[in-house]
Amino acid sequence: MEVKKITYQNAKICYRVTGNGKPVLLLHGFGEDGNVWQPQVDFLKNYFRLIIPDIPGSGLSDVVTDANIDTYADIIKQVIDAEFTNPAFQIAEELVIIGHSMGGYITLAFAEKYPGYLTSFGLFHSSAFSDNEEKKQARLKAIDFVTANGAHAFLKTSIPGLFTKLFAENFPERIEALIEAGKNFSPEALIQYYQAMITRPDRREVLKTFPRPILFIIGEHDTAIPFQISLQQCYLPVQSHVHILTKSGHMGMWEETGKANELLLQFLQ
Secondary structure (H helix, E strand, O other), rough: OEEEEEEOOOEEEEEEEEOOOEEEEEEOOOOOHHHHOOOOOOOHHOOOOOEEEOOOOOOOOOOOOOOHHHHHHHHHHHHHHHHHHOOOOOOHHHHHEEEEEEHHHHHHHHHHOOOHHHEEEEOOOOOOOOHHHHHHHHHHHHHHHHHHHOOOHHHHHHHHHHOOHHHHHOHHHHHHHHHHHHOOOOOOHHHHHHHHHHOOOOOOHHHHHHHHHHHEEEEEEOOOEEEEHHHHHOOOOOOOOEEEEEEOOHHHHHHHHHHHHHHHHHOOO
16 A cells, blocks of 8 residues: 655645555544555455545644644545546546545535535445534533543543444454554644534535435444434435444444445445
């Protein structure tokens, strides 16, 4: 896998590229980096050219000052533009973006700003709804915790709740590895993500107006993006592909890897 980088406002933004074929960009969520997609990369690289960025402040990418969800979408466009100088990417409209959680919020912003780049996109445990007041207050409390205790202490308390109890009992070492990776996060990055999520607009109109297929992968036991909320958006697009992971919380790419991989392959082909 090749690691590449671009520069955005003097910040280094890193991404990985592997595989051949139609370009597919996998966009991770909050408290993760591009490595969270490794089970999908191992499978999909046999079929597609994969682009896996680290969102600013995650993984190998620097924090970008005063960034919001739209800023992140602009950065993803710059990554794609850098890759489209490669002869492998002659036609921008072949691109598909799959966004997990906060990565889905960024995907929606990208689809709103640059719809001509996309042949389709997918929301993997994500939502077009803006935060309600209860969600905003929960995020503000999380900011207070991060400020007082640090990024790693926060992730240590929050990450286990993203998984089903059964997965947590059977694979504690995988959850511990994700927590351990969280040591690299700065409080500044996590706080910026929360502020970006709090202020993001409702983007249901994107779902209504995007003329091409949209994928929804929903975790039946997801507490971060509740099941009923996820279902409410699925009827909005012209073409919806809706799949429910019945044994997953918010991390279906790990909790039901085989099924998730097959659903992604089916949609992307």
